[in-house]
Amino acid sequence: xxxxxxxxxxxxxxxxxxxxxxxxxxxxxxxxxxxxxxxxxxxxxxxxxxxxxxxxxxxxxxxxxxxxxxxxxxxxxxxxxxxxxxxxxxxxxxxxxxxxxxxxxxxxxxxxxxxxxxxxxxxxxxxxxxxxxxxxxxxxxxxxxxxxxxxxxxxxxxxxxxxxxxxxxxxxxxxxxxxxxxxxxxxxxxxxxxxx
Numbered sequence: 001x002x003x004x005x006x007x008x009x010x011x012x013x014x015x016x017x018x019x020x021x022x023x024x025x026x027x028x029x030x031x032x033x034x035x036x037x038x039x040x041x042x043x044x045x046x047x048x049x050x051x052x053x054x055x056x057x058x059x060x061x062x063x064x065x066x067x068x069x070x071x072x073x074x075x076x077x078x079x080x081x082x083x084x085x086x087x088x089x090x091x092x093x094x095x096x097x098x099x100x101x102x103x104x105x106x107x108x109x110x111x112x113x114x115x116x117x118x119x120x121x122x123x124x125x126x127x128x129x130x131x132x133x134x135x136x137x138x139x140x141x142x143x144x145x146x147x148x149x150x151x152x153x154x155x156x157x158x159x160x161x162x163x164x165x166x167x168x169x170x171x172x173x174x175x176x177x178x179x180x181x182x183x184x185x186x187x188x189x190x191x192x193x194x195x196x
Contacts (some may be wrong), residue, residue, distance in 0.1 A: 004095065004099065016151070027108075042080055046081060068184055071136045075112055130182060133178075138177055
């Protein structure tokens with residue numbers, strides 16, 4: 001879900017940069033102790049998972065793991081995602097430096113919102129936990145797709161058609177991310193219940 005250099009308008013880039021700085025600042029204040037280690041591990045997982053692309057229609061999809069990051073890190077998911085995106089831009093030219101703020105908001109904001117919203121369900125067990133974990137993974141992707149669509153549409157009418165195609169091509173990723181988030185969080189709940 002990386003937006004490339006030269007696609008977005010200047011106002012969208014500026015707005016994304018401002019929101020990214022605010023999100024990173026709040027997230028950095030939440031990093032302390034074991035949360036710092038967990039953030040580093042999940043940032044590395046985000047970086048690695050995003051490198052495997054599968055072609056679908058006019059685009060390609062890759063795992064994001066943003067819902068997992070939001071559930072495990074809360075606000076700290078924002079700086080973790082930012083670091084992963086920065087490394088991808090510098091090492092593999094995915095996205096780019098001028099769009100780094102927008103890309104961080106597109107992936108980080110839904111992760112944080114879904115992670116915080118799912119916390120009451122994740123602290124329970126049984127079906128409530130399963131619904132919360134799956135929804136956290138799936139809805140963070142839907143949120144990212146929605147923000148990506150808005151960023152492209154706000155940058156010009158010429159991108160509207162591509163934005164719609166990109167959105168529909170990535171809807172399948174919602175189920176995959178929801179299932180992966182459920183499996184990983186379920187495993188962690190059994191092995192390290194204190195995390196929840």
